[in-house]
Amino acid sequence: MIPFVDLKAQYASIKTEVNAAIQGVLDSCQFTLGSEVAAFEQEFATYCQAQQGIGVNTGTSALHLSLLAAQVGPGDEVITVPFTFVATVSAIHYTGAKAVFVDVDPTTFTMDATQLEAAITPRTKAIIPVHLYGQTADMDPIVAIAKRHDLVVIEDACQAHGAEYKGRRAGSIGDMGCFSFYPGKNLGAYGEGGMVTTSNADYARTIRMLRDWGAEEKYHHVLKGYNYRLEGIQGAVLRVKLRYLEGWTEARRTAAGHYNRLLADSGVSTPAELPNARHVYHVYAIRTDERQRWQQALLDRGIQTGIHYPIPVHLLPAFSDLDYHAGDFPHAEQAANEVLSLPMFPELTQTQCEDVAAAVRALAAGRTARIPVTA
Numbered sequence: 034m035i036p037f038v039d040l041k042a043q044y045a046s047i048k049t050e051v052n053a054a055i056q057g058v059l060d061s062c063q064f065t066l067g068s069e070v071a072a073f074e075q076e077f078a079t080y081c082q083a084q085q086g087i088g089v090n091t092g093t094s095a096l097h098l099s100l101l102a103a104q105v106g107p108g109d110e111v112i113t114v115p116f117t118f119v120a121t122v123s124a125i126h127y128t129g130a131k132a133v134f135v136d137v138d139p140t141t142f143t144m145d146a147t148q149l150e151a152a153i154t155p156r157t158k159a160i161i162p163v164h165l166y167g168q169t170a171d172m173d174p175i176v177a178i179a180k181r182h183d184l185v186v187i188e189d190a191c192q193a194h195g196a197e198y199k200g201r202r203a204g205s206i207g208d209m210g211c212f213s214f215y216p217g218k219n220l221g222a223y224g225e226g227g228m229v230t231t232s233n234a235d236y237a238r239t240i241r242m243l244r245d246w247g248a249e250e251k252y253h254h255v256l257k258g259y260n261y262r263l264e265g266i267q268g269a270v271l272r273v274k275l276r277y278l279e280g281w282t283e284a285r286r287t288a289a290g291h292y293n294r295l296l297a298d299s300g301v302s303t304p305a306e307l308p309n310a311r312h313v314y315h316v317y318a319i320r321t322d323e324r325q326r327w328q329q330a331l332l333d334r335g336i337q338t339g340i341h342y343p344i345p346v347h348l349l350p351a352f353s354d355l356d357y358h359a360g361d362f363p364h365a366e367q368a369a370n371e372v373l374s375l376p377m378f379p380e381l382t383q384t385q386c387e388d389v390a391a392a393v394r395a396l397a398a399g400r401t402a403r404i405p406v407t408a
């Protein structure tokens with residue numbers, strides 16, 4: 034069996050350090066926020082080339098509070114993409130603002146900046162590009178358009194810890210960056226977690242208050258806030274894991290390199306990596322118009338795969354009130370129909386990559402063989 038991700042293998046490799054870190058929190062009884070969270074905030078912000086990090090309980094909360102810090106509320110519009118995890122859009126909904134979509138680029142699956150200006154209205158307040166699968170959106174044109182229209186850029190970097198764009202790290206390119214530490218992420222907690230990174234002191238101060246009941250100091254509530262605090266145990270675990278993140282990222286990139294090489298000339302469409310970017314391969318997705326059959330055939334050979342994501346958000350029943358329809362975002366819709374995520378985790382071996390690629394190649398060859406030959 035080749036799993037889609039293998040959290041057990043990773044835990045086994047860092048067990049002694051993680052257990053000691055958790056024991057330290059138990060001994061200190063700093064269960065929410067506390068010194069481990071504060072230290073992790075600084076270390077992760079530095080890692081992201083941002084001045085501040087504000088730890089929160091989930092990536093969704095990071096997005097929600099970033100939008101609130103940008104003063105997004107009812108009557109406002111926020112532009113994002115439909116080919117993302119639903120949380121991006123839910124966070125917009127939490128503020129009372131309306132999500133407005135633009136399609137994705139058909140090769141990278143990230144925001145197509147050429148469509149942005151047409152989607153901007155007098156109500157637009159912010160743009161959320163999503164760094165899908167671990168590759169940043171093409172940020173320069175997005176930031177330039179935002180500047181021209183006085184809009185806030187919030188990076189959804191929930192899948193992109195350590196991703197780079199022209200030498201800049203995800204989370205430091207827009208006004209704020211939002212990260213998830215859900216266990217399966219490239220940097221995953223042992224529970225839930227999230228963070229906002231920013232170099233804007235005003236946004237940081239507001240988010241710091243909002244995550245802890247809007248309090249400036251204990252019981253002095255200056256904003257209507259939330260209980261979105263990051264737990265001490267998660268801070269301690271994440272501090273340990275952050276020290277390994279670069280190595281794990283390189284391992285992911287090595288595995289992606291194996292897949293790319295092994296699937297070259299097979300007719301299988303592999304991920305596009307922007308020339309001046311560092312893709313961190315949270316997900317390695319190929320494309321096929323026979324996805325269901327391929328997924329079952331791979332499973333029959335003991336290879337687990339995933340689909341990120343089968344339905345674009347504009348076609349989800351939960352967001353039918355946005356009044357979008359099939360055909361509105363053809364690239365997002367085609368991607369949602371075709372993407373198939375292969376096993377990807379730092380401990381994936383070259384042999385496992387070879388086995389997966391061989392199985393995919395066989396499927397691709399079988400597919401070609403079935404196409405009738407015309408004279």
Ligand SMILES: Cc1ncc(COP(=O)(O)O)c(C=O)c1O
Nearest residue numbers: 091092093118120121191213215
């Ligand atoms: C693109 C994207 N945005 C937002 C989120 C939400 O993060 P969380 O699950 O930590 O709330 C996730 C991950 O789950 C994600 O992949």
